[in-house]
Amino acid sequence: RKEVEQDPGPFNVPEGATVAFNCTYSNSASQSFFWYRQDCRKEPKLLMSVYSSGNEDGRFTAQLNRASQYISLLIRDSKLSDSATYLCVVNIPLHNKLIFGAGTRLAVHP
Amino acid sequence: GAGVSQTPSNKVTEKGKYVELRCDPISGHTALYWYRQSLGQGPEFLIYFQGTGAADDSGLPNDRFFAVRPEGSVSTLKIQRTERGDSAVYLCASSNNAGGGGYTFGSGTRLTVV
Numbered sequence: 001r002k003e004v005e006q007d008p009g010p011f012n013v014p015e016g017a018t019v020a021f022n023c024t025y026s027n028s029a030s031q032s033f034f035w036y037r038q039d040c041r042k043e044p045k046l047l048m049s050v051y052s053s054g055n056e057d058g059r060f061t062a063q064l065n066r067a068s069q070y071i072s073l074l075i076r077d078s079k080l081s082d083s084a085t086y087l088c089v090v091n092i093p094l095h096n097k098l099i100f101g102a103g104t105r106l107a108v109h110p
Numbered sequence: 111g112a113g114v115s116q117t118p119s120n121k122v123t124e125k126g127k128y129v130e131l132r133c134d135p136i137s138g139h140t141a142l143y144w145y146r147q148s149l150g151q152g153p154e155f156l157i158y159f160q161g162t163g164a165a166d167d168s169g170l171p172n173d174r175f176f177a178v179r180p181e182g183s184v185s186t187l188k189i190q191r192t193e194r195g196d197s198a199v200y201l202c203a204s205s206n207n208a209g210g211g212g213y214t215f216g217s218g219t220r221l222t223v224v
Contacts, residue, residue, distance in 0.1 A: 046214075087152050095166055096166070097158050
């Protein structure tokens, strides 16, 4: 089993749509969780951290379910500029490193 | 510097040759990470430095890969006897708190072994 699993997509949605990405992780001791965004042929960039209480940043909402080892990202009112690959990222405790999922590709069309 | 700098941005080499990839982290960041990303995959961990020492090199695929960070700042990833399967984007990242928070990545070195 991969340490971080994501649906690869692609998700093709019209502008204005709401889209949700899911991610599961295998290490129950993980403490830090993130979503990164990666544009084509660019480096990954931190989108947002994910907290147990859930957190929101504008149109983006991240949720964490520790019991199910599940993380989600919700994007409301999708924009063309949201088209990218979204990477689910989990830390490995005691090893101080982050493990990345393979990413979910989003394509927003007019 | 303002961001993580990686050089070269692109490197084409012949199978069997030796290559060096350089990473200049954000000034003051003590943690430095190397990842490798193949097409359609997420970044794969290679090695992590805390200061000058390699704290975790468990991701290095074999003994052809080696990395150093002699002064706790710039790091060099070295690949000997390159193989076509080494072709990928090599990403460097740095952070100021040993993995507890997010990383800042450089723009990567695209290595192509022909």
